[in-house]
Amino acid sequence: MTRPSARIISRECSAIATIAYRDFTKLLRDRPRMLAGLIFPVLFIGVLGTSLNAAIGHDIGFDFLAFVFTGVFAQVLFQSSAAGVMSLIEDRENDFSQELFIAPVSRYSIIFGKILGETLVSYAAGVGVLLFGLIIGVPFTSLQLLLVILAGFAACFLGGAFGVLVLANLSSQRTVAQVFPFILFPQIFLAGVFNPIDKLPLVLAFLSRATPLTYVVDLVRNAYYGATPSGAMARAVAFSPLVDITVIGVLFFVFLVFGTMLFIRREQNR
Amino acid sequence: MSMLYVIEVENLVKRYRKAEKNAVDGVSFRVREGEFFAFLGPNGAGKTTTISILTTMLAKSSGEATVAGFDVATAQAEVRRRIGVIFQAPSLDKNLTAEENIRFHASLYGLFGFRPLYALMPRAYKARVQELAEIVGIRDALFNPISTFSGGMKRRIEIIRSLMHKPRVLFLDEPTTGLDPLSRKNVWEYLRTVRREENTTIFLTTHYLEEAEEADHICIMNNGRIVSSGTPSEIGSDIINAYLMLDAKSRMTLAAELAAHGFPFTGTGPFRAPLSKQHTAQDIIRAIATPLTLLRIHEPTLEEAYIEIINATSGPQANPASAAA
Numbered sequence: 114m115t116r117p118s119a120r121i122i123s124r125e126c127s128a129i130a131t132i133a134y135r136d137f138t139k140l141l142r143d144r145p146r147m148l149a150g151l152i153f154p155v156l157f158i159g160v161l162g163t164s165l166n167a168a169i170g171h172d173i174g175f176d177f178l179a180f181v182f183t184g185v186f187a188q189v190l191f192q193s194s195a196a197g198v199m200s201l202i203e204d205r206e207n208d209f210s211q212e213l214f215i216a217p218v219s220r221y222s223i224i225f226g227k228i229l230g231e232t233l234v235s236y237a238a239g240v241g242v243l244l245f246g247l248i249i250g251v252p253f254t255s256l257q258l259l260l261v262i263l264a265g266f267a268a269c270f271l272g273g274a275f276g277v278l279v280l281a282n283l284s285s286q287r288t289v290a291q292v293f294p295f296i297l298f299p300q301i302f303l304a305g306v307f308n309p310i311d312k313l314p315l316v317l318a319f320l321s322r323a324t325p326l327t328y329v330v331d332l333v334r335n336a337y338y339g340a341t342p343s344g345a346m347a348r349a350v351a352f353s354p355l356v357d358i359t360v361i362g363v364l365f366f367v368f369l370v371f372g373t374m375l376f377i378r379r380e381q382n383r
Numbered sequence: 384m385s386m387l388y389v390i391e392v393e394n395l396v397k398r399y400r401k402a403e404k405n406a407v408d409g410v411s412f413r414v415r416e417g418e419f420f421a422f423l424g425p426n427g428a429g430k431t432t433t434i435s436i437l438t439t440m441l442a443k444s445s446g447e448a449t450v451a452g453f454d455v456a457t458a459q460a461e462v463r464r465r466i467g468v469i470f471q472a473p474s475l476d477k478n479l480t481a482e483e484n485i486r487f488h489a490s491l492y493g494l495f496g497f498r499p500l501y502a503l504m505p506r507a508y509k510a511r512v513q514e515l516a517e518i519v520g521i522r523d524a525l526f527n528p529i530s531t532f533s534g535g536m537k538r539r540i541e542i543i544r545s546l547m548h549k550p551r552v553l554f555l556d557e558p559t560t561g562l563d564p565l566s567r568k569n570v571w572e573y574l575r576t577v578r579r580e581e582n583t584t585i586f587l588t589t590h591y592l593e594e595a596e597e598a599d600h601i602c603i604m605n606n607g608r609i610v611s612s613g614t615p616s617e618i619g620s621d622i623i624n625a626y627l628m629l630d631a632k633s634r635m636t637l638a639a640e641l642a643a644h645g646f647p648f649t650g651t652g653p654f655r656a657p658l659s660k661q662h663t664a665q666d667i668i669r670a671i672a673t674p675l676t677l678l679r680i681h682e683p684t685l686e687e688a689y690i691e692i693i694n695a696t697s698g699p700q701a702n703p704a705s706a707a708a
Contacts, residue, residue, distance in 0.1 A: 124493035131490040131497040139478045212474040212544075215438060216491040217463035381442040383399055 128218040129226035136197065136230025140237060150193060150238035155245055157185045161307060163249065179337065180349055182251045183261065184306035186242050187333040190235045190265050191272035191326055192297060197231030198224075198276030199293070202286050214380065224373050228273030235269050260336035267361050268329035274365045275325055277372035281379060300326040310351060325364050332357035389552055389584050390414035390437065395446035397432050406432045408607035409446070414586060414600070416551075419578065421595035422588040424604035425693060430588040431471065433604070434556050437586075438468050451551045464492070467545030467553045467583075471560065473537045475529045481540045482525045485512055485547060492548040501526075515543040518580070519573040535566025542573060552584040553577075559591065567591075592686045601685075603692055610696040611688075618688045627656045627664050630677035637673045644670045653677055 140147060162181035201224075204210040213223055243262075247253060253261075279296060283289050302308065303317070304326035313321055321327055335354040352360075390413065397407040407429040414420045422430050435441035437450055439459040448454070453461040475484050482501055486508070490497040495508045516522040519539040529537065538558060545553060555574075559567040571594065578585055587594070595601050601618050603611040611618055630653035631637040641648050641656065646667055648656040656667055664680055 120493075123496070127493060127497045128491050131487055134497065134499055135476065135479070135487055138483070139476075142478055209474050209476050211440070211468075211470050211472075212476075212488065213491075215440065215463060215468050216488075217460045217493070218491055219460075381440070383441060 125219055125222045128216065128222050129229060132213070132223060132226030133230035133233060136227065137233045140234045147237060150189075151241045151245075154185050154189045154238070154242045157307075158182050158242070158246065159249060165307070176252065178249075179251050180309070180334070181307055182246045183334045183337045183349075184304075184330050186239065186246070186261065186265065187268045187330040188301055188304070188306045188326060189242055190239050190268040191275070191329050193235035193238055194228065194231045194269040194272030195276035195279065195297075196293065197234050198227050198273045199280050199283075199289050200231075201227060201280055202283065202289055220373055220377050221369070224277055224369065224376070228270060228277070228369075231273050231276075232266065232269035235272070236265070239265055239269075257337055257339075260339065261333055264329075264333045264336040267332055267358070271325055271329050271361050271365050271368075274368035274372065277376065278368045279372075281372045281375035284379075300324050303327065304330045305351070306330060309349070325368075327351070328357045328360045328364070332361065387415060388413045389416045389418075389451055390420075390586065391447070391449045392433075392437070393447040395433065395436065395448055396444045397429075397436060397441070398444050405444070405607050407436070407443075410604070410607070410609055412602050412609060412612065414552075414584060417582050417584055418599045419585045419597065420587065421598035421601045422586070422604060423590075423592065423595055423601060423689060424588075428604040429607040430604055431556055434554055434586070434588060438466060438554055439463055464548070465551045467548070467550035469538070469541050469545055469553070469555045469558050471556045473534075473541065475537055475540060475544075477529045480526050480528050481521070481532070482512065484529060484540060485544050488544045489547050494548055511547060512543070515546055518576050519543055520569075533566070535562050535569060538562065538566070538570050539573060542570070542577065546577060546581065546583070549581065550583060552586055555585065555587045555589075557588055557590065559589070559594065567594075592689055596685055603689060605693055605696045608696075611692045615685050618685060618692075620683065620688075625658045625680060625682050627658055627667055628677060628679040628681055629654045629656060629667075629671075629675060631673045631675050633673060637671070637675075640671055640673055641667075646670070655681075 158178075158181060162178045162185070165181065166177040201210060204213065214220075216223075239262075243258070279289075279292070283292060299320075303321045303324040304310070305321070306326075310318070310321050310327070331351050332354060334350050335352075335357060338349050339354070392413070393411050395407055395410045396405055398405045410429070410433060422433070424430050432441065436443045437448060437455055439455050439462050443456060448456070450462045451465040453465070455462050475481075476487070479487065486498075486501065486504065489495050489508060495505055498504050501509070512525070513522065516525050519542055521536060521539050521543070524532070524536065529540070532540070559570055562570065574585065577583065587598070589595060596615055598615060601612065601615055602609050603618065613620075629637065629641075629648075634652035634654075637652070637654065638648070641654065644667075646656050646662055648654045656662065658664055658680070668678065
């Protein structure tokens, strides 16, 4: 006979796997959504990255295409996971969440399962972005590729946890659609997805450091530039990977716990 | 181990945030193991609120409530493991097939470890799904997407799903609302079979009084309070009596005869003579010599009792029609 605690852990794990798999299955049956997930990154990297690289790439002394590529890769994963987790609101409106939230499973497992599922979903787009990058000639060694993929998971997890926090404060899908751009677009610029952030004025530098996306973009760049000459590294990267990982870890934990607590309170104390 | 009462509610109160009055206002009742318990009442009476608290979806304001011996506020997981719920609004995932919805549920409840394909699931799971699918007659459609299902079929899938973990109590919140009469009849037939074969306690809220006719116990709620409870035949038996309906060609003779024997009656023909222990139907017809053209015993229906009770317990603002009457 298994011990009760072991049984609880295995039950929660099974629940997490179930919830994650459901998300992934949903994606596989929704082809338009898969394509839509690729359009923006392809535009950003292909059009914006290539043209910026041609215009200013020589002056700043490092491959601007790779800079934009790594930024967009991190941003896409972060954004897709955040938006995916927020689909819990859609579930709530379709009343599917009733089934989810009536199950004898910890709320944290439900939310974590959702984040895991959306990570899988995001990576479906992420793989597309990587392939596109390789096709248009972003230089990659296999070590860089591996490290970037690993760093990408951090982007997904933090994006998912960020989504929980936003979700806990919003009531309907319409509100999500209205609010989401406002909390996302500033992050794209402050995190330096397209723009180097090493020479920002004081106020912007402060805001940039307060932006969660900054650290995942920086971690992906650390992963990419870690194996390239130090000159490019110094301009493209803002913090050491250790700082990035620590901040991401702390933010993930805080967002997840705090967001889940808020979410439960809203659900039950009506 | 079996316990006498599977649900016990004591002085339950719920006031929603920013609300001026209690949605549930000091409700107490008990449900026996294996019973079919029906909760009736108009919209806004507090039925869904009560069911949401009992199923741990909503926090109560005060009072006590236990399900299967566990407190709904402090032992939520224990309660959830022992109940099945069919919600007012269908709660199936439209992107999945019927069987995937069921498998998803079984894994969430820790019955079976999750496997991505039906073929990989344990034999016990397949047997249970097939068994239940057989009962509700949906075996052929088990692997079709939910989006292709009718309302009645979705309900049947929800019934299978809610029974996978063999709950002690099955909560049904207006399960047949929006179904056509035939689907409604079918859903009830399946529930009857399920109750017989699984011995599950059924806790039902409904608008359809005929669905409550076969309940073991009925509670009628109005304005957040329980205004009547008992077996269907007990409900309102003190308010509405059975009566004998009589008529004759010569109404004056009949009326005089009834009055002479001291039988109370109302109407100017046909007459209604209330029945009681002192005045049984037998007493009346034995005493009457006038040739009758009509003779019928009228038993009060649940619907009459319900309408009477709701009207009597609604405030004048709540029901202007009864105030005017």
